[in-house]
Amino acid sequence: MTIAVDTDGTGTNIAAVKWAAGNRNVSYFDGAGTTLTGGTFEAADNGTYTVYAIDEAGNERVEEIAIANIVNKAPTIALDYTPKSAAADGVDITVSAAVADDAAGNKIEALKWAAGSLATADFDDPDVGTDVPSSGLFHVSANGNYTVFAADSAGNRQVQSLVIDNIIDSPVTNVPYSNPVVNQASYYLVPGREYTLSIEGLELYVPADAIKQATNVTLKKGDGRSKELAPTRSIDLVRRL
Missing domain, CATH: 2.60.40 (Immunoglobulin-like)
Structure with a gap:
């Protein structure tokens, strides 16, 4: 001052x-x-x-x-999202921003969000970011990083990022096929981790780089009469004797 x-x-x-x-x-x-x-x-x-x-x-x-009216603390930003479980229709991200020393007349002047992990300086470009609605909620339909930017009337600025990884593709309708299902097991897989899925002694190894977004996988064990896999999200494991 x-x-x-x-x-x-x-x-x-x-x-x-x-x-x-x-x-x-x-x-x-x-x-x-x-x-x-x-x-x-x-x-x-x-x-x-x-x-x-x-x-x-x-x-x-x-x-x-x-x-008594100098404010040099950046705004605080709290982020959350729903639902936390696997979601095919995207998730809602909720934003809560507060300023320091609002008694001195300080208030939030700008509140924006953008896809990606961004820094405060990225929002110097007026074309970067979308205003957060007055409801404090915005909807996203793809996994990834999202950043919220806040600026107060004293000129202090802050960013906060959130990672969304629970959005999955909409379920695909199963196509009927000739293999009677004897048993099945379902798994929820997220990117960056390797898995060994099993069903009745049969195993399927999934490398860490094979999963690009969170998804559900169902293993189905047939009775040995199946000739081909149907184009669904399920994977049939058949023991050949």
């Missing part, structure tokens, strides 16, 4: 002007304090500041000013 200082020697010229943080008396400025140049100084924090002046006749005086 910029503090402007106006001095008047009342008949004689001002010889020196200094300032210091805190409540100071005249004697403090005998060898201490910061010389004022340009008629202003910057206050970095809330508190009391003292200005000292002496004129050419040797008259000295101090004046104090109390600052």
